[in-house]
Amino acid sequence: MTERPGGKASENNVSGFLLIAVPSVVAMVLLILAIPYYAGASARIASLYTNVAAPADRALATDIATYSRDMNSNLAAAKLDLQKQMQAETSFDNQLGDITFPPAPDPHADLLIAADQKRIKLIKLQMQARTLRKLRSFNAQDLAANAVVEAQVKIIRQDLGLPPAPGNLY
């Protein structure tokens, strides 16, 4: 040990100890706070999901309603409605891809995106229709594609502890 005056040594020792002890107490408090914070992760993921799903649902509900009206009378307007539906679905898929889900719903999120992509492809085909009758002929296929999407949404919502989607959307 190197020499130093006794009084200063004990003073330095105390200050040395305090310089470790005080931040350690702060660190301990932060660690204690981290436990409930970590435990709340699944609720935050559920909230992330609803934050992505809610605006997509609102947009889709409007687009589906207007499409149901226009598919019988106005081909151009109906195609525009389908275009908007496609945009809402693409935007939802992109945002969903940014969420890291827990292990249980994670594969279903991938399946949901895949099902959505198939539905988008179908809508693209539907948009090539030249008559209202041809446009409406895709409706049965649309319903089948919707059912696949809804099945995945149902599982994801269940795993995240969320209530079923309003209007069978996201």
Added chain:
Amino acid sequence: MDPRDTIQADYPYEDPRYTQGPYQDVAYANDDYQDAFYPEYVEPAEIKANRSSIDSWMAQQSTYFPRLKRRSIALFFLRLPAFIPWFFIMRGWYTLNAKDVLTLAEADVLGTGGEFTFLIAVSITPLINLTGARWYAPLRRWYGIFFALIGISDATTAAITTSFSGGVFGRLAGHTFLVTGFLIVLIAGPVLLTANTPAQRKLGTYWKKIQKLTYIVWGMIVLHLALLDGFHPFDGPQGDGDPVFHQRFYQILVISLPLVILRLPPVKRWIADQRAAGQQWKVWCSIAPMAALYILAFAFIMNEEFFTGLQVMTLNPPAN
């Protein structure tokens, strides 16, 4: 004033056990070049006995590879993680930014890689202060060098591939956080160039002053991450439900806290006193909460490195 209270005395670390012996005149006494300075030196038994038992054990020949010292084998494996960032980014480089993988994720891989190599480099001195063991001291120089090299490769890749407007200059310094990142690389340059034994010999006392630029780099990294993330993660609200743990600014703060504290002379004296009194457990108990936070933050940095690294390797970059 106690001479050890100055920063000058703080670096290189002055352990009373090493004030006599073979390495006292060497500026970087605890680096792996020490044997080269005194190849014929035979350590006196008294000093040998005072050395940390783990150091003595590590200095022995390996049982299975008698030509190698245990320390050399351990250091070989402990040096390998420095290659992780380049390992992950390699596919992005040789596919020439296929699927915009470098545009979207190079900063996540090389930036985070540079950060973790730097943090390992600056963790070595506090770890020596804490444990008294010195066998891993060479990692300080190794990870310091790799930090600078990864930083240079990050800046070069960013200058070519990122999507910031303003050409090369805009991609390197178009935002405040980019300016700080670029300055980190520039300041790291002289530190890198002098991180070798010939430079150490030639520069004498100036060498230490140049190496102390590391502390400016450290401050700039904290500022860089503060400007990048602020109090919210850079990528917005998406993620895995733990945004605070992924917050880069918070991570570097909780990692830097023990590293700074363990460099303070009164703390070093307290630890040395406890060790001398055979009460090292008090040191471990008092540092444990900070160490736990340090490990937690480091785990999330490595999580980021592996998560984005695998995205680059599989050419499946994030959507943003």
